[in-house]
Amino acid sequence: MKRRIDLVAIGCSAGGLRALHTLFAGLDRRFPLPLVAVCHTGSDDVSLLCELLARSATLPVDEATERTSPLPGRIYVAPSGYHLLLGRDGRFALSAEARVGFARPSIDVWFESASAACGGRVAGIVLTGANSDGADGLARIRERGGIAIVQEPSDAEVDVMPAAALAAAGADHCLPLAQIAPLLNRLFVE
Amino acid sequence: MARPDVEEVELELFVRALKLRHGYDFGEYARASFRRRVNALLQGIGCETIGELTARVLRDDALLPKVIAGLSVPVSEMFRDPAVFRKLRDEVLPLLASYPHINIWQAGCAFGQEVYSLAILLEEAGLYDRTQIYATDFSDAAIARAQEGIFPAREARLYSENYLAAGGAHSLADYYHARYDLITIDAALKRNVTFANHNLVCDGVFCEAHLILCRNVLIYFTDSLQNHVLELFRDSLVRSGFLCLGTRENIAFARAAQNFRAIDPRLRIFQLAQR
Numbered sequence: 001m002k003r004r005i006d007l008v009a010i011g012c013s014a015g016g017l018r019a020l021h022t023l024f025a026g027l028d029r030r031f032p033l034p035l036v037a038v039c040h041t042g043s044d045d046v047s048l049l050c051e052l053l054a055r056s057a058t059l060p061v062d063e064a065t066e067r068t069s070p071l072p073g074r075i076y077v078a079p080s081g082y083h084l085l086l087g088r089d090g091r092f093a094l095s096a097e098a099r100v101g102f103a104r105p106s107i108d109v110w111f112e113s114a115s116a117a118c119g120g121r122v123a124g125i126v127l128t129g130a131n132s133d134g135a136d137g138l139a140r141i142r143e144r145g146g147i148a149i150v151q152e153p154s155d156a157e158v159d160v161m162p163a164a165a166l167a168a169a170g171a172d173h174c175l176p177l178a179q180i181a182p183l184l185n186r187l188f189v190e
Numbered sequence: 191m192a193r194p195d196v197e198e199v200e201l202e203l204f205v206r207a208l209k210l211r212h213g214y215d216f217g218e219y220a221r222a223s224f225r226r227r228v229n230a231l232l233q234g235i236g237c238e239t240i241g242e243l244t245a246r247v248l249r250d251d252a253l254l255p256k257v258i259a260g261l262s263v264p265v266s267e268m269f270r271d272p273a274v275f276r277k278l279r280d281e282v283l284p285l286l287a288s289y290p291h292i293n294i295w296q297a298g299c300a301f302g303q304e305v306y307s308l309a310i311l312l313e314e315a316g317l318y319d320r321t322q323i324y325a326t327d328f329s330d331a332a333i334a335r336a337q338e339g340i341f342p343a344r345e346a347r348l349y350s351e352n353y354l355a356a357g358g359a360h361s362l363a364d365y366y367h368a369r370y371d372l373i374t375i376d377a378a379l380k381r382n383v384t385f386a387n388h389n390l391v392c393d394g395v396f397c398e399a400h401l402i403l404c405r406n407v408l409i410y411f412t413d414s415l416q417n418h419v420l421e422l423f424r425d426s427l428v429r430s431g432f433l434c435l436g437t438r439e440n441i442a443f444a445r446a447a448q449n450f451r452a453i454d455p456r457l458r459i460f461q462l463a464q465r
Contacts, residue, residue: 066409066440079438082409085222094438095223096406098265113222 005147005188006121007070007086009114010037011107011137013129015157017041017049019177023127024057024075026181028189031059033123034070038078038110040103040133046079053077064092078105085113103133111137120144123187125180127151129161135168142169147187149173149180200240201225207244212254214328215391216261218415224261231260259331263410264300267345268307268362269352270405271437274457275311276357278401282432282459283315286400292321295399295426297390297419298407299325302336302375303349306365307356308403309379314359318382324397326388333385339375346373390419395426402427406436413443420446424462433460 012019016039027035041049046063054061057075064076064084069091078084082094084105093113100106107126111134115122124141126134128151142148148171153159155176166174173183201221208214216224228240235256237243247253269275286292292312299305305325312318327333341349346368353362366373388396390407402423408416423433424446433450435458441447450460 066438067413067443068440082438083223085226087220087222093220093222094409095226095263096265096409096436097223097226097263109226113226116225117222 004121005033005123006118007114008033008035008123008125008184008188009111009141010035010125010127011039011111011129011134011161012037012127013040013103013107013131013133013158013161015128017052018157019127019151020053021056022177023125023181024053024059024061026178026185027058028185029058030073030189031185032072032190033188034072034074034076035059036064036070036076036078036084036110036114038084038105038107040105040129040131041080044080046077050077066094067091078110080105083109085109086117088117090117101131101133103131107134108137112140115141115144115146118146120146123147123149123184125149125151126162126165127177128156128158130158131160132164132168134161135164138165138171139169142172147172149175149183151180152176197225197240200244201228204228204240204244204247207248208257211248214258214389218391218412218418220410220412223410227261227263231257234260255329255331258329262300262327262329262332263406264329264332264335266300266303266406267352268303268341268349269356269358270304271457272352272355272357274356274405274434274437274459275307275352276355277454277457277459278434279311279315279357281453282401282434283311283317286432287315287317289400290320292317292401293397293399294321294323294401294403295397296323296325297388297402297404297423299327299336299385300332301341302339303341304403304405305336305383306339306375306379307353309383310353310358310362310365311356313379321382323383324399325383325385328387328389328391330387333387337380337385339380341373341375343368343371343373390422391415395422397426398428399426399431400428401432401434403434405434406439408439408441409436416441417444417446420444420449424449427462429462429464431462433462434458435460
């Protein structure tokens with residue numbers, strides 16, 4: 001029985017760029033949902049990051065633009081220096097409010113708002129990273145009936161973030177990075 | 191069928207209460223980020239629910255400034271997005287230099303970091319003595335902080351890096367005094383700044399500006415309020431005046447955007463188009 005999901009929300013930090021390459025290269029070209037990644041890069045230029053990811057991704061990659069709606073079958077990356085949120089109208093919103101746990105964008109903020117805006121119909125994915133951002137957000141996603149997917153910590157380049165997510169939220173699926181795209185294809189592609 | 195969750199209803203009532211009782215209208219604030227700030231306020235004030243906060247703010251006028259301060263977003267840094275300030279220095283100020291007197295409006299000045307960045311920019315361009323900066327915010331608490339011009343010393347390094355990246359001609363330390371763990375902006379930089387309370391939601395045109403800076407303010411507004419404020423800016427600018435927004439702001443959905451022509455689309459610097 002497939003749970004209805006509107007959007008795939010992804011969080012990662014240290015080692016995240018490589019992990020996103022692997023994930024986005026393995027998605028089915030008919031993937032029917034938007035995928036939105038928050039990655040702590042420290043770089044101001046997310047457009048460059050999008051270009052790099054687009055080289056190996058099977059779907060188009062763009063920076064998440066304020067007031068636009070994430071579209072099915074497309075990948076979005078949060079701009080740096082802002083928190084990314086999803087409005088009840090299904091459009092991206094930005095906030096320049098204070099860092100949350102030293103991070104802006106914060107994965108927790110993104111997960112929490114996406115899950116609230118989609119009435120819980122979110123699949124949250126936590127990948128490699130060196131801090132615990134995303135753990136609370138993933139817990140909220142699960143509480144609201146969404147799906148939690150966590151990269152197996154032993155498989156992650158840095159295990160802190162996935163381990164923190166598992167401790168705070170547990171997971172519906174905990175598996176090595178290479179198996180996450182196939183899982184998403186199985187879960188969501190008809 | 192879909193019943194709104196209780197927090198959504200509480201938030202609506204909170205917004206109604208602030209408007210009816212205190213005249214502050216947050217009805218056209220983008221809900222996703224507004225909701226976050228209200229929740230942060232609950233912790234800061236020690237309320238369990240938004241309902242409890244509503245009850246308290248209805249009865250306790252003394253709480254209002256704290257609520258308003260909490261609902262505004264005072265986070266900025268000096269010379270944030272240095273490329274923007276470099277562009278202003280290299281391409282906008284030389285055009286403003288042709289006016290005998292220059293008015294600049296910074297709408298949403300928060301704690302003043304950008305006001306003083308602007309003052310430094312003007313000082314180094316030799317234009318400050320014939321410039322008047324109007325720095326406005328709807329939070330009195332923010333204005334008081336901005337007037338003080340005191341910032342944590344731990345920020346100084348970032349500010350200095352930004353200043354140099356923006357093409358600063360000297361050292362940022364020439365413009366502040368460091369004492370203990372604070373830096374205080376040199377009083378001379380405040381000489382042509384007027385601070386005033388102005389609420390973009392309900393207040394009108396109050397000066398004729400050659401340049402308006404309003405960075406990362408409209409991101410908290412709905413499309414219709416964003417449009418309203420862009421109309422206010424259009425009506426406040428001199429012919430061919432300049433408007434500088436935050437670098438990730440999108441005005442494509444605002445009718446009033448047709449009044450502005452981007453002179454640098456990436457940095458979101460616009461010029462009033464011919465009417």
